[in-house]
Amino acid sequence: MTEPVVAIVGAGPAGVRAAETLARGGVRPILFDEGERPGGQIYRQPPRGAGRAAAELYGLEAAKAAAIHRVLPDLADRVDYRPQTLVWNVFQSRLDLLGPDGYGEQRFDRLILATGAMDRALPFPGWTLPGVFTLGGAQIALKAQGMSIGRRVALVGAGPLLPLVAHQYAKAGARIVAVLDATPFAAKIAQLPGMLAEPATLVKGLWYTARNRLRGPKVRYGVGAIRAEGRTQVEALVYRDASGTEHRVDCDAIGVSFGLLSETQLADLAGCAFAFDSLTRQWAPERTPEGRSSVPGIYLAGDGAGIGGADRAELQGRRAALAVLEDLGRAIDAAETAGLDRRLARQARFRNALEGAYPYPAHLLEDVADEEMLCRCEGISVGALRDAALTKEVREMNRLKALTRIGMGRCQGRVCGHAAAELLARACGIDIESVGRLRGQPPVKPIPILGGAP
Ligand SMILES: Cc1cc2nc3c(=O)[nH]c(=O)nc-3n(C[C@H](O)[C@H](O)[C@H](O)COP(=O)(O)OP(=O)(O)OC[C@H]3O[C@@H](n4cnc5c(N)ncnc54)[C@H](O)[C@@H]3O)c2cc1C
Numbered sequence: 001m002t003e004p005v006v007a008i009v010g011a012g013p014a015g016v017r018a019a020e021t022l023a024r025g026g027v028r029p030i031l032f033d034e035g036e037r038p039g040g041q042i043y044r045q046p047p048r049g050a051g052r053a054a055a056e057l058y059g060l061e062a063a064k065a066a067a068i069h070r071v072l073p074d075l076a077d078r079v080d081y082r083p084q085t086l087v088w089n090v091f092q093s094r095l096d097l098l099g100p101d102g103y104g105e106q107r108f109d110r111l112i113l114a115t116g117a118m119d120r121a122l123p124f125p126g127w128t129l130p131g132v133f134t135l136g137g138a139q140i141a142l143k144a145q146g147m148s149i150g151r152r153v154a155l156v157g158a159g160p161l162l163p164l165v166a167h168q169y170a171k172a173g174a175r176i177v178a179v180l181d182a183t184p185f186a187a188k189i190a191q192l193p194g195m196l197a198e199p200a201t202l203v204k205g206l207w208y209t210a211r212n213r214l215r216g217p218k219v220r221y222g223v224g225a226i227r228a229e230g231r232t233q234v235e236a237l238v239y240r241d242a243s244g245t246e247h248r249v250d251c252d253a254i255g256v257s258f259g260l261l262s263e264t265q266l267a268d269l270a271g272c273a274f275a276f277d278s279l280t281r282q283w284a285p286e287r288t289p290e291g292r293s294s295v296p297g298i299y300l301a302g303d304g305a306g307i308g309g310a311d312r313a314e315l316q317g318r319r320a321a322l323a324v325l326e327d328l329g330r331a332i333d334a335a336e337t338a339g340l341d342r343r344l345a346r347q348a349r350f351r352n353a354l355e356g357a358y359p360y361p362a363h364l365l366e367d368v369a370d371e372e373m374l375c376r377c378e379g380i381s382v383g384a385l386r387d388a389a390l391t392k393e394v395r396e397m398n399r400l401k402a403l404t405r406i407g408m409g410r411c412q413g414r415v416c417g418h419a420a421a422e423l424l425a426r427a428c429g430i431d432i433e434s435v436g437r438l439r440g441q442p443p444v445k446p447i448p449i450l451g452g453a454p
Contacts, residue, residue, distance in 0.1 A: 004328055007032065007095060007106060009087045009266060010114035012040020013068055013310045014302025014317035018112050020071050021321035023078035025330055030106065031072075031079055032097065034086040034445075040116055040302075041136065042310045043068050044143045057143055059171060060204055064310070089442035090270040093297070098447050110297050110324050113267050113285075114317055115304035117260040119161075122364055122419050123372045123382060126228030127256070135161045135257035139168065148174035150253025154237040156180040156226055158361040159259040160205065160354060167208040169255075170215050178218040178249045180239055182258070182361035185221040194353025197346050201311070218249065224363050228254055258361055260307045261418055267305065268440030270298050276433040279355050280307060282418065283437045289341060291320030292327075299324055309354075312347045315340055365422055374423070375416045377409020382423060389427035397421055397436045410446045413438040 006022055008015045011033035022029045037045040043058065043065040058065040072081050085099035090111070097104045119134035126132065133141070133149045135157060141147045148169060154177050155166050166179045195202045213219050222242035229236045229248075237249045259280065267285035268274070273294035274283045287293055287300040301320040302313035319340045322332050370383030388394040388404050397420065400406055406420050407413025413420070417438045425432040 003028070004109040005030065005107060006110045006112070006324060007108040008112040008114060009033075009095075010040065010116055010302065010304065011035065011038035011072070011081070011083070012114060012116050012302060012313060013043065014116075014304070014313035014320075015040070015112070015114035016068050016071050017314045017317035018114060018301055018321040019079045019081075020075060021318045022324065023075045025321070025325040025332070027325065027328070027330070028078055028080060029112075030108075031081045032085045032087050032095070032106075033081075033083055036083055037069075038072050038081070038083070039065065039068060040310075040313075041139075044140065045069065046144055046146065056172070059168065060207075061310075068314075086445060086447065087266060088444055088447050090266050091442075096442065108297075110299065110327070111270070112291075112299045112301055112317075112320050112324065113270070113293075113304055114300075114302045114313070114320075115263040115266055116313075117262050117303035117307055118414065119257040120259045120261045120418055121256075121415050122258050122361075122422075123368055123374055124226050124228070124364060125369070125372065126230070126234070128373050128376060129228050129230050129234050130232070131230065131234030131253045132228050133253065133255050135159075135165045135255045138253075138255035139165055142168060142172055142174075146172075148172065148253075149255060150234075150251065151175060152177050152251045153253045153255060154178040154180065154249050154251040155255045156182065156223070156237060156239070157255075157257040157259075158182040159257055159358045161257055161260075163205065163208040163212055165255060166212045166217070170212070170217075176212075176215070176217045177251050178220070178237065179212055180218070180223045180226070180237070180249075181221045181358075182223055182226070182364060183221065183358045184242070187359055188357040191353040191357040194356065195350055197353070198311075198350035201309075201350065224361075225367065226256075226364065258364070259358065260303065261414075262306060263304050263414075265412070265414070265440040265444035267293065267298070267300060269442060269444070271295050272298060272300070274437065277306065278433070279352065281360050281422075281432055289319075289344065290323040290337075291316055292323055297327075307355075308347065308351050312344065312351065315344050315347070319344065362422075365419075365426065368423065374420060375404075375406040375409065375413075377411050377416075378405040380404055380406050385420060385423055386427045389424055394424070395428050395430065395435065397424065397438050400424055400435075401438060407438050412441055412444065 089096035225240040272285040301316040
């Protein structure tokens with residue numbers, strides 16, 4: 001009898017734990033990741049030979065990072081790991097690939113998608129100036145290249161990455177001049193009881209916050225009307241505090257993020273059903289608690305199907321792999337699945353509270369001017385979106401794309417799609433769920449037209 005082909009996309013915490021669980025269950029999975037080394041976003045590794053200490057890069061998460069990094073070397077003959085391989089399409093039971101040897105295909109019987117997340121961007125005056133980075137980008141510079149994004153760095157946004165990146169940058173010796181949270185401090189206090197579901201994570205968050213305050217940069221909550229200023233690159237960040245007073249912080253780089261967005265494109269191409277999550281204001285592929293999608297044979301784990309954090313991603317990876325084994329008719333340990341299900345339920349309570357502590361900063365979209373750039377790939381402004389809504393009665397994202405080209409460029413709407421949906425909903429006076437979401441199109445990320453290696 002031929003062995004079933006089980007493929008996994010993503011070698012972050014979710015994909016690595018899924019591969020490990022399958023290998024221990026007697027299945028040799030194929031694990032694809034476009035990165036050079038495993039670890040995903042949180043446990044991203046520097047290039048080989050860069051020689052930076054784990055404690056320096058991952059701080060309190062160093063032990064967890066080391067554990068994830070050890071998995072694939074320990075299972076080298078039991079997991080077919082294919083780094084530097086982009087999965088750019090799913091069609092029926094086939095993946096389209098671009099790897100070190102060029103283009104290729106992989107047939108599969110079961111597929112686990114563990115594709116992770118990216119920063120949620122919103123337009124604001126000056127957001128396209130050189131020197132403005134996403135917080136994730138700022139972190140990649142630090143973890144992968146050992147570099148700061150600037151000499152005087154201001155951080156602004158809404159989400160738990162904000163205090164974390166502030167801490168990581170300061171610890172690495174960078175000068176942080178301001179940490180500006182667009183969400184109110186009161187929201188965090190209100191969510192403390194829910195966050196007690198994961199006391200260790202809560203304590204870590206409080207510790208980062210306290211350290212950031214002690215180090216002396218301006219730490220403010222409930223800020224609005226943010227603006228990056230500079231002639232040819234960032235020179236200052238201007239914001240209004242909670243009382244409405246305007247302030248100016250001199251800086252040469254800005255790290256900004258408004259939460260995370262799941263990377264759902266492959267799930268979309270695989271035909272998975274999606275549901276709108278009103279808490280995070282985004283569409284995510286539906287998954288059962290065990291990790292099964294609406295399409296038989298396709299499984300979902302980690303942040304790629306709803307933001308849950310790294311610990312949750314590990315558990316979901318293991319759980320989805322156990323579902324695969326069960327569906328293949330292999331014996332699985334009922335006590336293990338029950339234990340995982342209990343921990344996942346507890347983490348869901350924590351996660352909901354964390355989302356509540358950093359509510360969506362809708363106020364930042366109130367005064368976005370018509371001339372602001374929205375879709376950078378195609379050079380389309382906010383005004384063009386409003387014009388389509390008002391004069392052509394556009395009420396839906398794919399129609400907006402067809403008429404304006406918003407989301408039709410290299411990023412396929414991964415960067416601008418969410419903000420476009422928010423702005424379209426506002427322009428039409430309807431809720432964001434009603435405007436729908438952009439349909440996925442291959443390739444999910446830019447690839448060269450002429451075949452060779454990337
Ligand atoms: C930039 C960034 C930085 C973050 N930093 C932190 C942090 O410091 N601390 C923290 O607690 N949380 C952090 N988060 C949140 C954190 O990433 C997640 O909670 C956790 O890593 C989720 O694990 P995962 O396995 O679901 O996804 P990820 O860790 O994101 O891993 C997904 C993997 O899939 C690969 N992939 C995606 N699409 C494809 C494709 N089409 N083809 C091939 N490979 C693909 C990616 O290269 C990546 O390695 C960060 C998120 C982002 C976006």
